[in-house]
Amino acid sequence: MVKDGMSAIDISAIVYELNQQLIGGWLNNVYQLNSNIFLFKIRTTKTFELLIEPGKRIHLTKYLREKPIKPPTFCMALRKYLRNTRISEIRQYDLDRIVIISFETKQQKYYIVAEFFREGNLILLDSDWKIIVAQKYMKMRDRNIIPKEKYNFPPSRGKNINEITIDELWKNVSISRKDIVRTLISLINVDPTIIEDACLQLNIDKNTPAKEIRKEQLENILNKIKELIEEILRGNITPIMVFNESGQKPQSIEPIKLKKYEKHPYKIFNSFNEAADEFFTKIEAETLVKEKIKPEDEAINKLQRRLKIQEENLKKLLVTQEESKRKGDLIYTHLREIEEIISTVLDARRKGYTWEDITKKIEEGKKYGFSSAQMIKKLDPKNGTITLILDGEEVTLDFRKTAVQNASEYYERAKKAANKIKGLKTAIERTKKELNDLLERKTIRLEKKEEIVLTKRREKKWYEKFRWFISSDGLLVIGGRDAKQNEEIIKKYLGKNDLLIHADIEGAPHVVIKVNERNITEITIKEAAQFAVSYSRAWKMGLGATDAYWVTADQVSLSPPSGQYLKHGAAIIRGKRNYLKNIPLQLAIGLIKEKEYYIPIAGPLSAIKSQTDNFVVIIPGRIPGGKLSKMIKSCLLKKLPEDERRIAEKTVLVDDIQRLIPSGTGEILEENTS
Numbered sequence: 001m002v003k004d005g006m007s008a009i010d011i012s013a014i015v016y017e018l019n020q021q022l023i024g025g026w027l028n029n030v031y032q033l034n035s036n037i038f039l040f041k042i043r044t045t046k047t048f049e050l051l052i053e054p055g056k057r058i059h060l061t062k063y064l065r066e067k068p069i070k071p072p073t074f075c076m077a078l079r080k081y082l083r084n085t086r087i088s089e090i091r092q093y094d095l096d097r098i099v100i101i102s103f104e105t106k107q108q109k110y111y112i113v114a115e116f117f118r119e120g121n122l123i124l125l126d127s128d129w130k131i132i133v134a135q136k137y138m139k140m141r142d143r144n145i146i147p148k149e150k151y152n153f154p155p156s157r158g159k160n161i162n163e164i165t166i167d168e169l170w171k172n173v174s175i176s177r178k179d180i181v182r183t184l185i186s187l188i189n190v191d192p193t194i195i196e197d198a199c200l201q202l203n204i205d206k207n208t209p210a211k212e213i214r215k216e217q218l219e220n221i222l223n224k225i226k227e228l229i230e231e232i233l234r235g236n237i238t239p240i241m242v243f244n245e246s247g248q249k250p251q252s253i254e255p256i257k258l259k260k261y262e263k264h265p266y267k268i269f270n271s272f273n274e275a276a277d278e279f280f281t282k283i284e285a286e287t288l289v290k291e292k293i294k295p296e297d298e299a300i301n302k303l304q305r306r307l308k309i310q311e312e313n314l315k316k317l318l319v320t321q322e323e324s325k326r327k328g329d330l331i332y333t334h335l336r337e338i339e340e341i342i343s344t345v346l347d348a349r350r351k352g353y354t355w356e357d358i359t360k361k362i363e364e365g366k367k368y369g370f371s372s373a374q375m376i377k378k379l380d381p382k383n384g385t386i387t388l389i390l391d392g393e394e395v396t397l398d399f400r401k402t403a404v405q406n407a408s409e410y411y412e413r414a415k416k417a418a419n420k421i422k423g424l425k426t427a428i429e430r431t432k433k434e435l436n437d438l439l440e441r442k443t444i445r446l447e448k449k450e451e452i453v454l455t456k457r458r459e460k461k462w463y464e465k466f467r468w469f470i471s472s473d474g475l476l477v478i479g480g481r482d483a484k485q486n487e488e489i490i491k492k493y494l495g496k497n498d499l500l501i502h503a504d505i506e507g508a509p510h511v512v513i514k515v516n517e518r519n520i521t522e523i524t525i526k527e528a529a530q531f532a533v534s535y536s537r538a539w540k541m542g543l544g545a546t547d548a549y550w551v552t553a554d555q556v557s558l559s560p561p562s563g564q565y566l567k568h569g570a571a572i573i574r575g576k577r578n579y580l581k582n583i584p585l586q587l588a589i590g591l592i593k594e595k596e597y598y599i600p601i602a603g604p605l606s607a608i609k610s611q612t613d614n615f616v617v618i619i620p621g622r623i624p625g626g627k628l629s630k631m632i633k634s635c636l637l638k639k640l641p642e643d644e645r646r647i648a649e650k651t652v653l654v655d656d657i658q659r660l661i662p663s664g665t666g667e668i669l670e671e672n673t674s
Contacts, residue, residue: 001251002249002250002251002252002283003251003252003253003279004056004283005055005056005057005116006056006057006058006097006116006276007097007191007192007193008092008095008096008097008190008191009191009193009194009228009229009232009254009255009256010253010254010255010272010276011058011092011097011099011116012092012095012229012232012233012255013232013235013237013239013255013272014058014059014272014273014276015090015091015092015099016232016233016234016235016237017060017235017271017272017273018050018058018060018090018273019090020235021044021048021060022042022044022048022050022087022090023087023088023089023090024044024086024087024088025042025043025044025048025086025087026042026043026044026084026085026086026087027040027041027042027082027083027084027085027086027087027103028041028042028043028047028083028084029041029079029083030071030075030078030079030082030083031067031068031071031075032068032071032072032074032075033065033066033067033068036053036054036055036056036120036135037051037052037053037065037284038051038052038053038075038078038122039051039061039065039067040052042087047465048060049061049062049457051277052114052122053120053280054114054115054116054119054120054121054122054135055115055116055117055118055119055120055121056116056120056280057116057276057280058099058114058116059272059273059276059277059280060273060274060277061277061281062274062277062456062457063277063281063454063455063456063457064454064455064456064457064650064651064653065454065653066653066654066655067653067654067655069625069626069627069629069630069654069655069658070626074122074133074135077124077132077133078112078124078133081110081124081132082103082110082112082124084105085103085104085105085110086103086104086105087101087102087103087104088102088103088104088109089101089102090102093153094153094156094160094189095160095161095189095190095191095229096117096153096154096156096189097115097116097117098113098114098115098116098117098153098154099113099114099116100112100113100114101114108126108127109126109127110124110125110126110127110132111124111125111126111129112124112125113125113151115154117154119136121134121135121136121145122134122135123135123145123151125151128150129150129151130148130149130150130151131145131146131147131148131149131150131151132147133147134146134147142154142155156189157185157186157189158185158186158187158188158189158190159187159188159189160188160189161188161189161190161222161225161226161229162226164187164188166215166218166219166222169184169187169188169218169222170215170218172187173187173210173211173213173218174210174211175211176209176210176211177209177210177211178209178210179206179207179208179209179210180199180204180206180208180209180210180213180221181195181196181199181206181207182210183210184210184221188225190225190229193254193258194225194228194229195221195225196260197228197258197259197260198221198224198225198228199221200258200259200260201224201259202217202220202221202224204217204221228256231256232255232256237255237256237272238255238256238257238268239253239254239255239268239269239270239271239272239274239275240253240254240256240257240266240267240268240269240275241253241266241267241269241275241278241279242254242261242264242265242266243264243265243266243267244264245263245264245265247265250278250279250282251264252279253272253275253276253279255272281454284454285454296438296441296442297442299438300435300438300439300442303431303434303435303438304435306431307428307431307432307435310424310427310428310431311428313424314421314424314425314428317417317420317421317424318417318421320413320414320417321414321417321418321421322414324410324411324413324414324417325410325411325414326393327390327393327395327410328407328408328410328411328414330390330391330393330395331390331395331397331403331406331407331410332407333390333391334375334388334390334391335403335404335407337371337372337375338388338397338403338406339402339403340372341372341375341376341386341388342386342397342399342402342403344372345358345379345386345399346399348361355379355381358379359379362376362379374389375388375389375390376388376389377389377394384398384399384400385397385398385399386399454650455596455597455650455651458594458597458599458651463476463478465481465485466478466479466480466481466485466489467479467480467481467509467531467535467602469527469531469601469602469603469604469607469608470603470607470611471513471523471524471527471528471603471607472523472524472527472606472607472609472610473518473521473523473524474518475513475514475515475516475518475520475524476513476514476516477511477512477513477514477524477527477528477531477603478493478511478512478514479509479510479511479512479531479532479535480509480510480569481509482569483567483568483569483570484568484569485509486509486510486569486570486571487558487568487569489510489512490510490556490558490571491558493512493514494512494553494556495514495515495553496553496554497515497553498512498513498514498515498553499512499513499515499520499525499528499550499551499552499553500512500550500551500552500553500555500556500571500573501513501525501528501529501531501532501548501549501550502532502548502549502550502551502573503529503532503533503536503538503546503547503548504546504547504548504549504579505533505536505537505538505546505547506537507536507537508532508533508535508536508537508538509532509535509536510569510571511528511531511532511535513525513528523606525550525580526580526583526604527603527604527606527607528550529548529550529580529583530548530583530584530585530586530587530604531587531603531604532548533545533546533547533548533583533585534585534586534587534604534662535662536662537663538585538620539585539620539662539663539666540620540662540663540665541620542620542621543585543620544584544585544619544620545582545583545584545585546582546583546585547579547580547581547582547583548579548580548583549577549578549579549580550577550578550580551573551575551576551577551578555573555574555575556571556572556573557571557572557574558571558572559572560572585619585620586604586605586617586618586619586669587602587603587604587605587617587618587660587662588602588603588604588605588607588608588609588615588616588617588618589601589602589608589615589616589618589632589636589657589660589661590602590608590611590612590614590615590616590636591612591614591615591636591640591648591652592611592612593644596647596651597647597651598644598647598648598651598652599651599652600636600652600656600657600660601660602660605617614636614639614640615636616632616635616636616668616669616670616671617668617669617670617671618632618661618666618667618668618669619666619667619669620662620663620665620666620667621665621666621667622665622667623665623666623667624664624665625658625661625664625665625666626654626658628658628661628665628666628667628668629654629655629657629658629661630654631668632657632668633652633654633657635668635671636648636652637649637652
């Protein structure tokens with residue numbers, strides 16, 4: 001049986017490792033990938049992505065996943081309270097499948113409670129442990145998950161292992177009617193996996209009746225359980241992925257080597273987070289395959305239902321056509337008798353006979369053996385019809401019309417049915433073709449054993465945290481994304497031979513041309529200037545062009561004159577500024593390939609052209625960034641061959657393209673994807 005979620009000891013191991021890597025880190029953002037998978041982007045000395053799937057798993061992930069452009073309401077609430085907070089603590093509650101993450105600002109403290117039992121839940125609490133927002137609201141017998149109510153932990157299954165005495169445990173074990181493992185599961189709040197493995201390591205059959213266990217054995221079991229738990233809590237683990245006995249399919253991950261898996265092949269990992277990421281990501285990919293095929297299966301089922309209805313309708317129409325023609329023929333065969341019957345009924349009515357009188361006369365005629373009366377089965381004055389038996393078949397006629405008119409109506413009915421049959425047969429053939437095409441595509445997909453493989457995130461270069469491009473002359477140009485990065489660029493990355501370029505407008509990045517063995521040329525300066533103005537406030541203002549200037553590194557300082565205040569992210573420029581006038585606001589966004597990854601890049605058109613012929617040019621506009629980034633990705637993928645397009649679809653995320661768009665809006669000026 002394949003593990004489908006984390007056990008309590010799995011969570012213990014994960015929490016230990018998360019504490020080594022994430023404490024003190026800052027939460028940059030939260031993403032909700034679907035109804036139940038959340039990504040917390042955390043920045044320490046490097047960037048981590050913490051994946052939480054309530055009810056199943058929590059671990060760091062190195063895999064790329066497309067992030068929704070528009071986050072759901074719950075995710076928006078998490079962002080509102082938690083973005084730019086600092087992680088101060090990560091702990092597991094009472095060795096249970098519950099993780100509490102503490103977030104702090106200078107003014108406030110928040111908690112995320114992630115529950116991994118049953119269907120799971122993710123709950124945001126304030127500093128008083130009151131519920132701000134939850135993924136799922138519910139009222140239960142022992143607690144409620146509703147806004148503004150204090151969060152209560154679920155009742156534990158049993159006692160804390162460090163609090164229960166051997167005598168107390170023995171008292172309950174000795175009278176139990178269950179086996180030893182199930183008995184201990186009900187008495188102590190310990191992961192069943194650990195209880196079972198402690199018994200196996202002590203050569204005690206897990207199915208042994210509890211009352212047959214000696215007190216000495218029980219004490220050994222208790223000590224072994226404590227020993228195993230203590231090792232995991234101290235981080236003394238051997239993270240493994242266990243395979244089935246054939247070694248082909250992953251079956252489980254464990255933080256320690258369990259005795260029950262000693263005959264199974266396994267793979268050792270450097271960390272339990274890495275093992276969990278590999279194991280659960282594969283399960284996630286398999287789920288994505290099912291989700292991908294699901295709409296196709298639904299379409300097949302819909303066509304099959306439609307075909308069934310069409311074929312049933314065809315049968316009915318064929319019967320109507322054949323029956324209507326036959327009845328029309330019968331009327332002509334018995335034309336004289338029918339005219340006589342209709343005439344007799346109408347004459348009687350004109351003479352003042354009631355319908356009741358006429359019906360009685362018909363019944364009397366039947367008794368006397370009159371052939372015309374024998375033909376009449378039913379008279380329905382309300383609907384103006386008479387039903388006759390013609391050669392053993394019932395034929396209903398309108399007695400207000402002649403026999404010929406009734407025959408014509410039946411023939412017309414047969415004709416209409418024939419026309420419908422013709423159209424329906426065409427529709428059936430069309431449905432069959434659609435269905436066969438879908439079934440054929442599904443068969444090919446199954447034969448190919450199509451598999452969705454999530455791709456690991458690329459290890460980014462140091463400068464990729466900034467805005468950046470490589471100039472036409474091969475020089476690196478970097479720019480700040482915000483005030484903090486503007487300051488960082490001046491402090492750490494402005495070398496003595498570098499140039500600083502800045503748009504001549506408030507609200508613009510510091511852009512630095514990094515000098516290597518090459519000289520800075522005029523074209524690189526112009527490209528850096530266009531880069532600077534395009535990522536300035538001028539883009540949001542919708543300007544077509546604006547000015548920029550450049551200075552040398554020795555003209556730049558972060559120390560204001562005495563008595564003056566320097567705004568965060570700003571710099572003091574001394575001496576002459578070298579101006580470049582009317583620089584157009586325009587950027588090219590293109591794709592370059594690096595090993596197995598396609599990387600979206602942005603910069604001046606001349607610089608991007610020197611690296612790729614697959615690009616689009618954007619200018620200031622009103623198309624929202626989410627929509628525009630999807631349009632750009634579609635344009636860029638169009639040019640790639642099919643096999644390369646599949647790689648790019650997995651490695652180029654819409655979110656990455658959106659980060660390249662200044663101020664989050666714009667429009668496409670031109671494409672070079674032919």
